[in-house]
Amino acid sequence: MIRSELLKTLYPILEKHFVVCNIGLPSQELHQLGDRENFFYMLGTMGLSSSIGFGLALSQPQTIVAIDGDGSVLTNLGTLATIGNNTADNYVLFIVDNGSYGSTGDQPTYAGGNTSLADVARACGCENVVECQDTEGRAALQAAIDSKQKTVIVCKCESGNIKLPVIDTDPVVIRHRFMAALAAANA
Amino acid sequence: MSISDKLVNDLVANQIEFVTTVPCKQLGGVIEGVDKHDAIQHVPCNKEDEGIGLCAGAWMGGKRPAIIMQNTAIGVTVNTLVTLTQFYRMPLPMLISYRGELREPVSCQVEMAVHTKALLDQLLIPTYHFHQESDAAEFDTILKYCFMSKKPVAILTDANFWGGY
Ligand SMILES: Cc1ncc(C[n+]2csc(CCOP(=O)(O)OP(=O)(O)O)c2C)c(N)n1
Ligand SMILES: [Mg+2]
Secondary structure (H helix, E strand, O other), X not given: OEHHXXXXXXXXXXXXXXXXXXXXXXXXXXXXXXXXXXXXXXXXXXXXXXXXXXXXXXXXXXXXXXXXXXXXHHHOOHHHHHHHHOOOOOEEEEEEEOOEEHHHOOEEOHHHOOOOHHHHHHHOOOOEEEEEEHHHHHHHHHHHHHHOOOEEEEEEOEOOOOOOOOOOOOHHHHHHHHHHHHHHHHO | OOHHHHHXXXXXXXXXXXXEEOOXXXXXXXXXXXXXXXXXXXXXXXXXXXXXXXXXXXXXXXXXXXXXXXXXXXXXXXXXXXXXXXXXXXXXXXXEEEOOOOOOOOHHHHHHHHXXXXXXXXXXXXXXXXXXXXXXXXXXXXXXXXXXXXXXXXXXXXXXXXXXX
């Protein structure tokens, strides 16, 4: 399956959790599946989904799922060392590894070549690293959340995109309602 | 009290509980103070744009953040400052060592120093330059201003401020 199909399988889990979603099509796909205040869509800033999610996980107790892409993790590889060296057992990093820069037209990434992001994550000190195929993504995500242990999932899927409109919700609205929902959950 | 201790105390007095850092020699004392203080969670980052991402998350999670970095990092954080911190309207105090100013021994540092204020100005980032030790008296007020305005704010601290290199 391609990323949009994979996200569709994850949606029943994602809708119940606080999610930070990667720039471009992944956010547009999640938004299209059902816009929610507990979703923080990145409208720019390639590479920082894992970091924003990790800051959230470090600062409060709700489970945080960061959905990232292989290209974006490659551009911010240091994030895996930060994740590997700090404790946040309410954190799940779900890397959609389609082996390409999807949003910009599926140019190949090195993760689709000789580079294993799962091995990099392990080498960075991440203890719970799960590599799986698209059909196993949903079970892997649920298991990671239930384990209450910091987990990095590298989920392989096919390259390919569907056509979707950009998100035109004001960024301050996205951020404000996300914060309000999170504060209410923690109250 | 040392100047580093004063700065750390001001962070704590302003409920800053999450600090990320990439070291600079001049900032060694503050970073050590941040690391030791029980009220502050210190999460070192590997690159300053990553650190700004962590700070964005921490703030949305309910903890006031700050980043401590060198002015050379302005060169790696422009996109993040504008598309994340400013676009989503988030506060971020940036305590910055202003390398390449008077009393700087390393010539290469001057190359970023000459661009530092121009870049911050172009980004419309409120900027304060600490040159004398007494300038630190304003740090507390600057922190309050930062969280009131929900903007990134730069505090440039040069070699003279730190009492020479
Ligand atoms: C600094 C920067 N460089 C390039 C881009 C263009 N860009 C936006 S999304 C993207 C692809 C991200 O790929 P990946 O993280 O693998 O996600 P995918 O779309 O494949 O799911 C790129 C290159 C950008 N937004 N910012
Ligand atoms: Mg990709």
